[in-house]
Amino acid sequence: MIQKFLRRLGQPLVKFFSSLGELSIFVMRSVANCFVPPFYGRNLMRQVMDIGFYSLPVVGLTTIFAGMVIALQSYSGFSRFGAESAVASVVLISVTRELAPVLSALMVAGRIGAAMAAEIGTMRVTEQIDALTTLSTNPYKYLITPRIVAAVVVLPLLVLIGGVIGIFGG
């Protein structure tokens, strides 16, 4: 009885820690591979386009509306105190400090995360990842590293552009 209970408790725990371990090994290998040649420039460019360029519309759309809404709401509040002149700086600060980074990150994570999982998952089941290995290509370097590097490089740029568009919206 007690043994059964403990077993039921222990199993998920062991599973949890083993997946935690797997995840950390994965992260470590991926990051380490960012600094070791060979580098796949073409894959990197492709990911930059995918993550950066094709995310512009969603990021632009969300930030422009966020900017507009903040301007509208703060105006209706501030006008009661006759502080309409503060609206501009409120929009500026809230968009650049908070909304642009959060919204861009969320949009990119949502849009790209799902797409990547689907793509790499498909490659796994159709043995394309094994095929990479048999062609003496490290799948980490070929698939994972370009995606990480592209995301790291492109996100700040997206935030910048998102910020500009948001302020414009305001």
Added chain:
Amino acid sequence: MSDIKIKITNLHKAFGRKVVLDGLDLEIKKGESLVVIGGSGTGKSVLIKCIQGILTPEQGSILIDDEEVVGVSEKEKEKLHAKMGMLFQGGALFDSLSVWENVAFGLIENQKMDKKNAKMEAIRVLRQVGLAPDVADLYPSELSGGMQKRVGLARAIATRPEIIFFDEPTTGLDPIMSDVINGLINESVKGLGATALTITHDMASARKIADRIAMLYKGKIIWQGTVKELDKTDNEYVRQFINGSSEGPIKVEV
């Protein structure tokens, strides 16, 4: 150096509780074309993946050119893969790359050939497997199953490897194309002096390409011999398999 290219001893591989390979022994000589036959799900593909180091066996040893390959580092494996080619059962073509980029992948990434020459070489190999040059710019999703198979074959032989693995090369092809592929396998094995390990269910194909045939059953090699010996054997398992009969010592659980 001995004339044995691949030597497998006492190989064990299980997935969880399911035992797939159970003490398998097999030797492949240099320049030899060995065909492995066996029922569906007996672990033929798993055997190839163990040899390539994609799967790690629990126990046993695999020597390639007298060097142990079980449990070696990633770097060593990469070196090892440079002298191997593989045709996957499902093709496993990269669907984000065009046909010629698939075929030339090993040439560009490993042998550092420049793009123009690699493309020419890819088109040459494609022609060898009976595909027209205008297929080169299509994507794998735009090809028929049989064409994908041939592209996979082209990719496997493009780097002129020392060891080539063919996982069911003729499944899904018409009889004439099968024969072309058989001829091509013979040609690449004899022409390149390569050692080949082929998996197949197609007995006609096995007879045509095999120097030696081995039968896998319940995780072990239960019979091996030449094509001539195959026809004369009184091993009931082998007889049942080549006659394609549902009656005999091999029971299929439905």
